[in-house]
Amino acid sequence: MTIITRPRDEAADSEVPTGQAAHHMDMNPIDLGRIEALQVLDEHGNINQARDPGLNDSELLAVHRAMVLTRAFDSRMLTMQRQGEMGTFAPNLGQEACMIGQVWELTKQDWFSPSYRSFGAQIQRGWPMERLFLLWSGYHQGFPPPEGVNDMPFSIVIGSHVLPAVGIAMGMRRRDDNDCVVVNFGDGAMSQGAVSEAFNFAMVDRAPVIFVCENNGWAISTPTKLQYATDHLAGRGVAFGLSSIRVDGNDILGMIAAMREATRRARDGEGPTFVEAVTYRMSLHTTADDPTVYRDSAESEPWESRCPIIRFQRYLEGRGLLSKDGAEKVRSEADAEVLEARERFRKIAKARPREVFDHLYKVTPSELEDQRNEYLSRLDRKGVD
Amino acid sequence: MPQKTMVEALNLALDEAMSADESVLIMGQDVGVNGGVFRVTKGLHEQYGRDRVMDTPLAECGIIGTAVGMAVYGLKPVVEIQFSGFTMQAFDQIEQNMARLHNRTMGRFPMRMVLRTPYGGGIRAVEHHSESRETYWAHTPGLKVVIPSGPRNARALLAAAIDDPDPVIFYEPKAVYRAFREDVPEERETLPIGTSQVVREGKDLTLISYGAMMRPAREAMEDLIDEHGIDIELIDLLTISPMDGETLCKSVAKTGRCVIVHEGHRTCGIASEIIARINEGAFEYLEAPIKRLTGYDIPFPYFQTEQYFLPDADDIIESVRETMAWE
Ligand SMILES: Cc1ncc(C[n+]2csc(CCOP(=O)(O)OP(=O)(O)O)c2C)c(N)n1
Ligand SMILES: [Mg+2]
Numbered sequence: 001m002t003i004i005t006r007p008r009d010e011a012a013d014s015e016v017p018t019g020q021a022a023h024h025m026d027m028n029p030i031d032l033g034r035i036e037a038l039q040v041l042d043e044h045g046n047i048n049q050a051r052d053p054g055l056n057d058s059e060l061l062a063v064h065r066a067m068v069l070t071r072a073f074d075s076r077m078l079t080m081q082r083q084g085e086m087g088t089f090a091p092n093l094g095q096e097a098c099m100i101g102q103v104w105e106l107t108k109q110d111w112f113s114p115s116y117r118s119f120g121a122q123i124q125r126g127w128p129m130e131r132l133f134l135l136w137s138g139y140h141q142g143f144p145p146p147e148g149v150n151d152m153p154f155s156i157v158i159g160s161h162v163l164p165a166v167g168i169a170m171g172m173r174r175r176d177d178n179d180c181v182v183v184n185f186g187d188g189a190m191s192q193g194a195v196s197e198a199f200n201f202a203m204v205d206r207a208p209v210i211f212v213c214e215n216n217g218w219a220i221s222t223p224t225k226l227q228y229a230t231d232h233l234a235g236r237g238v239a240f241g242l243s244s245i246r247v248d249g250n251d252i253l254g255m256i257a258a259m260r261e262a263t264r265r266a267r268d269g270e271g272p273t274f275v276e277a278v279t280y281r282m283s284l285h286t287t288a289d290d291p292t293v294y295r296d297s298a299e300s301e302p303w304e305s306r307c308p309i310i311r312f313q314r315y316l317e318g319r320g321l322l323s324k325d326g327a328e329k330v331r332s333e334a335d336a337e338v339l340e341a342r343e344r345f346r347k348i349a350k351a352r353p354r355e356v357f358d359h360l361y362k363v364t365p366s367e368l369e370d371q372r373n374e375y376l377s378r379l380d381r382k383g384v385d
Numbered sequence: 386m387p388q389k390t391m392v393e394a395l396n397l398a399l400d401e402a403m404s405a406d407e408s409v410l411i412m413g414q415d416v417g418v419n420g421g422v423f424r425v426t427k428g429l430h431e432q433y434g435r436d437r438v439m440d441t442p443l444a445e446c447g448i449i450g451t452a453v454g455m456a457v458y459g460l461k462p463v464v465e466i467q468f469s470g471f472t473m474q475a476f477d478q479i480e481q482n483m484a485r486l487h488n489r490t491m492g493r494f495p496m497r498m499v500l501r502t503p504y505g506g507g508i509r510a511v512e513h514h515s516e517s518r519e520t521y522w523a524h525t526p527g528l529k530v531v532i533p534s535g536p537r538n539a540r541a542l543l544a545a546a547i548d549d550p551d552p553v554i555f556y557e558p559k560a561v562y563r564a565f566r567e568d569v570p571e572e573r574e575t576l577p578i579g580t581s582q583v584v585r586e587g588k589d590l591t592l593i594s595y596g597a598m599m600r601p602a603r604e605a606m607e608d609l610i611d612e613h614g615i616d617i618e619l620i621d622l623l624t625i626s627p628m629d630g631e632t633l634c635k636s637v638a639k640t641g642r643c644v645i646v647h648e649g650h651r652t653c654g655i656a657s658e659i660i661a662r663i664n665e666g667a668f669e670y671l672e673a674p675i676k677r678l679t680g681y682d683i684p685f686p687y688f689q690t691e692q693y694f695l696p697d698a699d700d701i702i703e704s705v706r707e708t709m710a711w712e
Contacts, residue, residue, distance in 0.1 A: 156512050371681050
């Protein structure tokens, strides 16, 4: 496992005179150069044995199913959105290996704090799909994390969830728990000051948190070259003293290998890790977005062949674990599972305008009760129940 | 006169300002090739280039902070924050620098900048995309706060905001962006900042609103006149701060009754300030308590229930009739 740590030029160090000013400054700028991304499975489905995380057959098939389910859910969401049943949402297409890989190693006790482009990971963490449908179609009932799932509600405000995730990890370290926190965000989020603050707090406190940046090349219409001026984001982790790694985010085994090491470090008290997962947003930013305005299809095309699911299927086929028909069966079962969830969603989806004052405070102040009563009589007048 | 949506009218004002003055520049997320997520800056990037229409990194605090520096240096940044909910990330720079630098330097440094941002509900948006927190900025000394209600006044007010020597927060009612078209004159037009507009004169009751709520207010006004014989005087606030108390008090001194409508939360909302002004300037003319119809003191609801949170024409009619019935 190549975890990049802060490079140190020992020779240069020893030349720095102590206690007396140098005659002239030797600028000797630090150059991290290019940082290769960890890859376990290449685009053709060939494996690098030395770095294989060694999942057993049933685990491999479960990982595959989870990625296929992510895609099935994603495409159903898009259909529902286009038919007016869903609100604006951010598709996961092409990022399925990031979705599943970043949470695969987590236990029920661990915590996960996702951004808005995370439903694949949320399903894997135990969110019923009908709840995610509820949430994205504008029902408050979709937001509370299910009992037994230690997840924060997803964050829409870019970067604002990262510091609280570090805080949870700071709490864990103080309680001597062996758990850890995974928090994810995009390449754009890396520009928010709060994310840099989070890196620093985590490192200073040696908090068991894993920062996963899904670098998908774009923040809405803003390409990474306008977002930051370096070749990679992993180096930013290094600058804060974090163990940092760059990984091929379309390689599920690479993601799992990186997360395995990162979670081990967190559990063993070795502190935080930064994982830059290099991937690509194959679809729209959100359903309100039109990428044809700002990006060439020529840019996206090479990524088709890097599809995380196809690549993994090739590998499973090579191992004799999955046939073409078998893959088709997994897909149709995933579709059916999503459709069943949609039926459950349709049964429970009901706006509850009478409850909008609930849960703001533990105990509603009496002044606010007056407002609630005023609001309720307005609903009565409109015949809304 | 060409008919334009508010988005097109704002685009026109930006284009005019940029072609007239080289020091005007635009900064924001996705304002370049994409033309902004609502397309207000569409085409400007091609016309004026990347240094004058800058796609910034994703950091609101960074955008406002660097714009402040540019303003100190004598440029006139017109900044777009993608949704007003994300001005919170820039609170530090707005409060500590944008609003105060002119004062701290006793006028030595200019602070000509405009912060444009869409606000308000009604578009079935996800969380944090429907806020109306204009109160924060009205509460901040040193800022001006402007909120247009239609294409024509949006163009004229944005032109005035860019001309203004002081920093302006310019809230754009996103529910109005493409809701209707209006005649917008070809020749450049401005409206004075700090002046409210009496949209219709009437003698029975003063109805005050601004921004997106002007639409239901107009609808209610027509119904109240036609169906209930109530002669409404309708005022479009246009500038929230500095507030045009004179126009408001003059109107209430005539009508004796007043209803105020806004989306923003009630406590310390803009209506609270309006009521205080009227209390100070027209108390002896009041024939009924002033009524405020506002957003409630709860977070903006998830979109399946947002329609009940936002005041509509029926609610306004109800409030006006209650106020008329008070003796
Ligand atoms: C504080 C804040 N500013 C702006 C936005 C609007 N916005 C939503 S997503 C997005 C781009 C995010 O890009 P990135 O972090 O790369 O994540 P990705 O969407 O690519 O997964 C922006 C600007 C927001 N949600 N929050
Ligand atoms: Mg991105």
